[in-house]
Amino acid sequence: xxxxxxxxxxxxxxxxxxxxxxxxxxxxxxxxxxxxxxxxxxxxxxxxxxxxxxxxxxxxxxxxxxxxxxxxxxxxxxxxxxxxxxxxxxxxxxxxxxxxxxxxxxxxxxxxxxxxx
Amino acid sequence: xxxxxxxxxxxxxxxxxxxxxxxxxxxxxxxxxxxxxxxxxxxxxxxxxxxxxxxxxxxxxxxxxxxxxxxxxxxxxxxxxxxxxxxxxxxxxxxxxxxxxxxxxxxxxxxx
Numbered sequence: 001x002x003x004x005x006x007x008x009x010x011x012x013x014x015x016x017x018x019x020x021x022x023x024x025x026x027x028x029x030x031x032x033x034x035x036x037x038x039x040x041x042x043x044x045x046x047x048x049x050x051x052x053x054x055x056x057x058x059x060x061x062x063x064x065x066x067x068x069x070x071x072x073x074x075x076x077x078x079x080x081x082x083x084x085x086x087x088x089x090x091x092x093x094x095x096x097x098x099x100x101x102x103x104x105x106x107x108x109x110x111x112x113x114x115x116x117x
Numbered sequence: 118x119x120x121x122x123x124x125x126x127x128x129x130x131x132x133x134x135x136x137x138x139x140x141x142x143x144x145x146x147x148x149x150x151x152x153x154x155x156x157x158x159x160x161x162x163x164x165x166x167x168x169x170x171x172x173x174x175x176x177x178x179x180x181x182x183x184x185x186x187x188x189x190x191x192x193x194x195x196x197x198x199x200x201x202x203x204x205x206x207x208x209x210x211x212x213x214x215x216x217x218x219x220x221x222x223x224x225x226x227x228x229x
Contacts, residue, residue, distance in 0.1 A: 032215055034216065041224075042221070042222070043206060043219045043222050044161065044206065046216055049215070049216055093160060093161070097215060105166070106151075106163075108160040108161045110159070110160045111159075111160055113158075
């Protein structure tokens with residue numbers, strides 16, 4: 001089956017530093033990848049949609065200059081949290097769809113737990 | 118945009134009982150409705166999905182029903198087991214976009 005990996009699985013950083021999270025589709029090519037944020041006991045909130053070779057589409061209220069997304073290849077998307085602050089602490093999950101289309105399943109990565117001190 | 122409402126937020130059942138989780142959606146153009154199970158600290162896992170040209174789908178103890186006219190869909194779990202305990206999310210996808218809109222989740226607790 002389709003596998004999506006994320007790295008790192010958890011990260012602790014100091015306030016003001018930047019953190020990069022990688023999302024990889026291991027056995028398929030992903031034209032589209034998605035980045036979600038999940039707070040404890042809450043639902044998944046879509047942050048942005050990234051398409052290979054083009055700029056990401058950010059959801060309303062998500063600062064694109066703070067959450068930098070790069071989808072440079074069909075198997076890799078990265079999310080960089082710039083100048084992280086404690087309120088950015090959360091569970092970040094990516095997902096990927098094998099091809100664009102209306103019926104394709106999204107496969108989720110295992111998530112990255114970010115803690116900003 | 119799409120709006121998905123999910124109820125109940127928590128559901129406690131005894132092992133062997135059935136559990137039903139209901140979702141409504143707002144966009145009549147939505148045509149794909151997946152259900153995900155998420156255990157604590159883990160990734161969401163797709164357990165079943167239904168497309169708008171089908172009214173019901175079943176996979177062993179899990180079934181999903183869709184009422185397009187009323188714009189609601191439901192997850193049915195029969196003969197629940199303690200390992201079914203998790204948070205379940207419904208979602209809907211608009212035919213014009215590839216993004217999923219998730220419900221707020223239902224925490225299911227199955228007691229032995």
